[in-house]
Amino acid sequence: MAKRIDVSGLHVYYGDFLAVEDVSMTIEPRSVTAFIGSSGCGKSTFLRTLNRMHEVTPGARAEGKVLLDDMDIYSPDVDPVMVRSEVGMVFQKANPFPTMSIYDNVIAGARLNNKRMKKSEADDLVEESLRGANLWEEVKDRLNKPGSGLSGGQQQRLCIARATAVKPSVLLMDEPCSALDPISTLAVEDLIHKMKEDYTIVIVTHNMQQAARVSDRTAFFNLSAPGKPGKLVEMGETNKIFTRPDKQETENYITGRFG
Amino acid sequence: MSTTTQPPATERELRRGSLHRHFPAALLAACAAVVAGILLAFSSFGLVVWGLLTAASYAIVVVAVSAGVEGGRKAKDRLVTTLVYGCFVLAMLPLVSVLWTVLGYGLDRFDGYFLSVSMNGVLPSMDAGGVYHAIVGTLAITGMATLISVPIGVMTAVYLVEYARGRMKKTIMFFVDVMTGIPSIVAGLFVVALWMILFGPGVTNGAAGAISLSVLMIPVVVRSSEEMLRLVPQDLREASYALGVPKWRTITKVVLPTSAAGLTTGIMLAIARVIGETAPLILTAGTSAVAINWNLFDGQMMSLPVFIYAQVRMGGAVNYERAWAAALTLIIVVMLLFFLARMIGRLFAPKAR
Numbered sequence: 001m002a003k004r005i006d007v008s009g010l011h012v013y014y015g016d017f018l019a020v021e022d023v024s025m026t027i028e029p030r031s032v033t034a035f036i037g038s039s040g041c042g043k044s045t046f047l048r049t050l051n052r053m054h055e056v057t058p059g060a061r062a063e064g065k066v067l068l069d070d071m072d073i074y075s076p077d078v079d080p081v082m083v084r085s086e087v088g089m090v091f092q093k094a095n096p097f098p099t100m101s102i103y104d105n106v107i108a109g110a111r112l113n114n115k116r117m118k119k120s121e122a123d124d125l126v127e128e129s130l131r132g133a134n135l136w137e138e139v140k141d142r143l144n145k146p147g148s149g150l151s152g153g154q155q156q157r158l159c160i161a162r163a164t165a166v167k168p169s170v171l172l173m174d175e176p177c178s179a180l181d182p183i184s185t186l187a188v189e190d191l192i193h194k195m196k197e198d199y200t201i202v203i204v205t206h207n208m209q210q211a212a213r214v215s216d217r218t219a220f221f222n223l224s225a226p227g228k229p230g231k232l233v234e235m236g237e238t239n240k241i242f243t244r245p246d247k248q249e250t251e252n253y254i255t256g257r258f259g
Numbered sequence: 260m261s262t263t264t265q266p267p268a269t270e271r272e273l274r275r276g277s278l279h280r281h282f283p284a285a286l287l288a289a290c291a292a293v294v295a296g297i298l299l300a301f302s303s304f305g306l307v308v309w310g311l312l313t314a315a316s317y318a319i320v321v322v323a324v325s326a327g328v329e330g331g332r333k334a335k336d337r338l339v340t341t342l343v344y345g346c347f348v349l350a351m352l353p354l355v356s357v358l359w360t361v362l363g364y365g366l367d368r369f370d371g372y373f374l375s376v377s378m379n380g381v382l383p384s385m386d387a388g389g390v391y392h393a394i395v396g397t398l399a400i401t402g403m404a405t406l407i408s409v410p411i412g413v414m415t416a417v418y419l420v421e422y423a424r425g426r427m428k429k430t431i432m433f434f435v436d437v438m439t440g441i442p443s444i445v446a447g448l449f450v451v452a453l454w455m456i457l458f459g460p461g462v463t464n465g466a467a468g469a470i471s472l473s474v475l476m477i478p479v480v481v482r483s484s485e486e487m488l489r490l491v492p493q494d495l496r497e498a499s500y501a502l503g504v505p506k507w508r509t510i511t512k513v514v515l516p517t518s519a520a521g522l523t524t525g526i527m528l529a530i531a532r533v534i535g536e537t538a539p540l541i542l543t544a545g546t547s548a549v550a551i552n553w554n555l556f557d558g559q560m561m562s563l564p565v566f567i568y569a570q571v572r573m574g575g576a577v578n579y580e581r582a583w584a585a586a587l588t589l590i591i592v593v594m595l596l597f598f599l600a601r602m603i604g605r606l607f608a609p610k611a612r
Contacts, residue, residue, distance in 0.1 A: 056496070058424065082503065084501055088502070089497075091498065097495060098517055099513075108499075112509070113504060163501065
């Protein structure tokens with residue numbers, strides 16, 4: 001069920017401002033791809049174009065091709081809503097729905113789409129998703145309590161469970177651990193390791209060690225110059241990027257000798 | 260950093276003198292006593308003069324003492340604190356006075372009988388009759404106005420927050436603001452004209468009153484709902500979109516439930532704004548209904564504010580008693596509505612744990 005993503009010649013604009021310039025890359029299925037780069041270089045913007053989430057921002061648009069297993073998600077007859085149930089997303093800040101219980105949060109994707117579901121099916125889906133997110137043991141006795149009562153790390157895993165419950169083929173993660181403590185980070189990283197057997201995972205991170213720990217391939221983004229659009233500098237096996245990158249720019253960033 | 264920080268040439272004194280924490284209360288009591296004593300000595304005691312002089316003397320003394328003991332910044336703090344408390348008391352005075360007066364005069368006639376009978380067959384000067392028909396009218400007219408205004412208002416707010424962009428949005432917001440400023444009697448005249456066209460001259464009924472009230476209510480509902488919808492974090496909308504949920508379902512299932520408590524409060528404030536409207540109801544629902552009338556579309560309908568107005572105009576002692584008791588009834592109705600809104604709001608509010 002994991003799918004390959006092929007991006008070619010993608011430009012992203014906010015109004016007239018070109019934010020990300022000419023990105024082409026291939027994201028392999030059943031693997032973890034990390035995006036690294038300084039703040040404001042367009043990694044998150046680019047990530048959001050992979051499920052057309054950028055369209056939520058007024059004025060944002062993308063030009064180019066994003067193929068999801070040979071299907072161009074930007075072709076005019078494609079419904080962005082369908083794209084998003086195929087390509088799920090986890091955000092920087094855990095955002096469980098405050099009006100819903102833990103249980104309802106997990107099946108929110110199905111409920112909000114008004115899918116008819118038997119009680120037993122719903123129960124199974126909730127358990128399966130929460131087990132998948134390594135959260136079941138911690139919350140199984142309080143499924144009817146509000147999701148906002150959980151700790152930050154638990155909330156983030158709840159959001160991951162919620163995202164996986166709609167059975168996407170790709171999971172995008174926008175700095176999912178940046179607000180978490182090391183223990184919770186470890187829990188989420190373990191989860192990413194486990195999930196890559198079933199999903200294509202793309203993760204944006206500012207934490208270089210994290211990129212090295214969890215990812216198979218790494219892409220380095222950078223601004224061409226201050227005030228200029230961001231671009232993809234280099235992409236390759238994580239090992240290679242972190243030990244002998246092709247570009248000097250990449251090496252400078254990785255080793256901390258930036259600028 | 261290579262420069263070393265120089266130690267300060269002289270030790271800073273971190274300690275300052277400070278007034279005892281009961282000093283302000285004691286001083287206020289002392290001022291009140293002294294001022295009362297002086298006024299009584301000149302046998303010119305008056306509550307207003309006493310209050311003003313007490314406040315002024317307290318402010319002067321507390322600032323002077325504080326400037327001496329505590330220093331300039333603390334003295335300014337004392338001055339501003341005194342001003343703020345003074346303004347608070349000033350603001351509370353009319354409220355307390357109104358409640359006190361209404362309770363005092365209203366309780367004379369306020370009883371189960373007054374609440375449960377209408378004025379049907381009661382001559383204005385008779386020692387009988389009640390306000391039941393006006394309660395019925397107020398509830399029916401305000402209820403219908405709410406049923407009209409809330410869907411229109413909330414949907415307009417949803418449109419403004421979630422969909423509208425650019426010039427269309429600015430235009431709508433401008434007209435909502437203009438609508439907020441419409442004097443209530445003009446809203447009444449609008450419905451009078453409308454009814455004239457639709458049903459001919461002289462037709463007055465509860466529905467006309469409800470529509471004139473909804474003209475006043477819609478902009479209030481729009482503005483308060485808009486604020487509440489803007490408070491819903493964008494994160495939640497994005498979380499919902501990211502699950503493949505369409506926009507309209509995101510609005511109905513995530514945005515509206517999350518803001519339900521705030522929306523309820525806003526709607527209640529809008530109801531409170533119109534439930535005491537008199538002028539448009541005099542024009543549209545009539546002033547002469549005496550019998551219980553639940554039918555919004557047939558015949559005149561009394562309401563509490565118009566009842567008060569009509570009774571005061573009659574001018575007899577018993578009429579004034581009825582007017583005061585009706586005023587008390589109106590206040591109680593509004594308070595009950597607020598209480599109800601609080602309960603509903605608590606029911607909807609996102610639970611923390």
